[in-house]
Amino acid sequence: MKIKGKVWKYGNDINTDVLFPGKYTYTVTDSKEMAKIALEDLDPEFAKNVQKGDVIVGGTNFGCGSSREQAASCLLYAGVGAVIAKTFARIFFRNCINFGLPALTSAEAVDALKHGESIEIDTEKGEIRCKAGVFSFPPLPKEIVGIFDAGGLIPYTKKQLGLE
Amino acid sequence: MGKTFTEKILGRKVGKDVVPGEIIEVEPDVAMSHDNTAAISKIFYNIGVEKVYNPEMHVIILDHCTPAANEKFARNHKVIREFVKKQGIPNFYDIEVGICHQVMHEKGHVWPGALIVGSDSHTTSYGAFGAFSAGIGRSEMAVIMARGKIWLRVPETIQIWVEGEFPEGISSKDLMLKIAGEIGADGALYKAIEFCGPTIDRMSVASRFVLTNMAVEIGAKAGYMIPNAETLEYLQERVKTPFDVVQSDSDADFEAEYKFDVSDLEPMIAKPHTVDNVVPVSVVKGTKIDQVFFGSCTNARVEDFEVVTNILRGKRVYPEVRMLVFPASAEVYLEVLKRGWITDLAEAGCVIMNPGCGPCMGNHEGVPADGEVTLATSNRNFKGRLGNKESFVYLVSPMTAAVSALTGKIEDFRETR
Numbered sequence A: 001m002k003i004k005g006k007v008w009k010y011g012n013d014i015n016t017d018v019l020f021p022g023k024y025t026y027t028v029t030d031s032k033e034m035a036k037i038a039l040e041d042l043d044p045e046f047a048k049n050v051q052k053g054d055v056i057v058g059g060t061n062f063g064c065g066s067s068r069e070q071a072a073s074c075l076l077y078a079g080v081g082a083v084i085a086k087t088f089a090r091i092f093f094r095n096c097i098n099f100g101l102p103a104l105t106s107a108e109a110v111d112a113l114k115h116g117e118s119i120e121i122d123t124e125k126g127e128i129r130c131k132a133g134v135f136s137f138p139p140l141p142k143e144i145v146g147i148f149d150a151g152g153l154i155p156y157t158k159k160q161l162g163l164e
Numbered sequence B: 001m002g003k004t005f006t007e008k009i010l011g012r013k014v015g016k017d018v019v020p021g022e023i024i025e026v027e028p029d030v031a032m033s034h035d036n037t038a039a040i041s042k043i044f045y046n047i048g049v050e051k052v053y054n055p056e057m058h059v060i061i062l063d064h065c066t067p068a069a070n071e072k073f074a075r076n077h078k079v080i081r082e083f084v085k086k087q088g089i090p091n092f093y094d095i096e097v098g099i100c101h102q103v104m105h106e107k108g109h110v111w112p113g114a115l116i117v118g119s120d121s122h123t124t125s126y127g128a129f130g131a132f133s134a135g136i137g138r139s140e141m142a143v144i145m146a147r148g149k150i151w152l153r154v155p156e157t158i159q160i161w162v163e164g165e166f167p168e169g170i171s172s173k174d175l176m177l178k179i180a181g182e183i184g185a186d187g188a189l190y191k192a193i194e195f196c197g198p199t200i201d202r203m204s205v206a207s208r209f210v211l212t213n214m215a216v217e218i219g220a221k222a223g224y225m226i227p228n229a230e231t232l233e234y235l236q237e238r239v240k241t242p243f244d245v246v247q248s249d250s251d252a253d254f255e256a257e258y259k260f261d262v263s264d265l266e267p268m269i270a271k272p273h274t275v276d277n278v279v280p281v282s283v284v285k286g287t288k289i290d291q292v293f294f295g296s297c298t299n300a301r302v303e304d305f306e307v308v309t310n311i312l313r314g315k316r317v318y319p320e321v322r323m324l325v326f327p328a329s330a331e332v333y334l335e336v337l338k339r340g341w342i343t344d345l346a347e348a349g350c351v352i353m354n355p356g357c358g359p360c361m362g363n364h365e366g367v368p369a370d371g372e373v374t375l376a377t378s379n380r381n382f383k384g385r386l387g388n389k390e391s392f393v394y395l396v397s398p399m400t401a402a403v404s405a406l407t408g409k410i411e412d413f414r415e416t417r
């Protein structure tokens, strides 16, 4: 998968409540509506201006907090192509895989990337290309790469159960 | 080399030795979901399966917005009730029962050695009873409904050793805030935590629960304790499934070890907007508050009510403070009602609410206004958590919440006695 866009850079401990506020978790279910409130409590400019293929960059513990998978899926619906962080919170990382949203770990890339700059990612090659150079990220473990490749957990499960 | 409790519980599930880092597919003993079951059921049907793989495995508890705040929440609950009926899921608790993490152990769905998953991050809680329990996403729960299985990565384990006697009035909440402040919000990322040491062994069931409940706030996948005698006694009346206690071997490989001594622990507080933004209460004392939220799966059990009621009995909550009281469950509610404490609290000017999550995740029942400060006994103070990003949430023990409610500002209880 190739991803091309602009960087939206934020800090450490970006939590699920600012990615997708708890008060909406039972009431906002339409993907277009979800896209509109992505990052609402963190950066009101984001949802208005994000373009397809843009990349969110965070520091450590990205996605900490709730198990709500809308914190990952709302980004996907908003057009986000990938999230790069130094480390990811566990459930958020799982949710990204389950939705086929690349969650890439590279501390070097995070330090080098600037808000607003252009970025290109090649998930097969494991490469992040930006102004500061080329950075690599570790591949997904072989046991779960199938989920990602199938486009997420639900399509993967359908295939497994022969329901495709 | 010996094995950790995690390696034992997960290894037993797959019938072979497992090591940290390994990815395994397992069938959980129990799978918990709450108000998010409506969304889960939709994903489940979308997979194309008609019948839930094992209805007995699931426990469904309505608590996050109960009773429904508006027609959307009401529709959500209705979808769940219909799903439960259609699928013949026997373990369903409607809005009158209480907060999921409390109801789970009250109703016997948690036991030592069990592997439990829940579509809620605070599923780490059940480690207080010797279970391995971890939070998962909605789609993952839907897949468990469809095929009964989930992948897990076997986590490394870190030990948090706690010793010393708590000074009077200091509680496990102060300890957990201290731990969060020192280890940090990502200090146990992807890890299983084993809480151990003489202080942990002596703690009550309710106090122990606070630690495993908040283990996820420092990034943990699971929190665990060896069940002590009081815990086993508590479980005995409730659990029908036969179980055995699983313990780490003394020569098991722990990735890190932390030591805490509570002998001179002070009242602690987490300032907005992160759980690890922790200082002693004395540093922020005098800060004006508008609301006290006494509730949540962290601190709203009988022992917490005892602390709060003893402070408030015969006194009045400060006129400009709204004090909201949410028992963790109907069982807790009935017990404190019988003891006369609800009367004491109502007479003190508290607003007595129904058992459930209340405003904990910002749905209803006490969402603060812009600029307002809430002192909460809950577990998370992220920006917007109580439903308004322009408000401020401080996390404290029930003791600190109660003494501060009387004066309308954050108090160090040691100075008010």
Ligand code: SF4
Pocket: B063, B064, B099, B100, B101, B120, B122, B295, B296, B297, B298, B356, B357, B360, B361, B378, B379
């Ligand atoms: S009380 Fe709060 S933390 Fe606990 S389950 Fe409810 S919303 Fe989650």
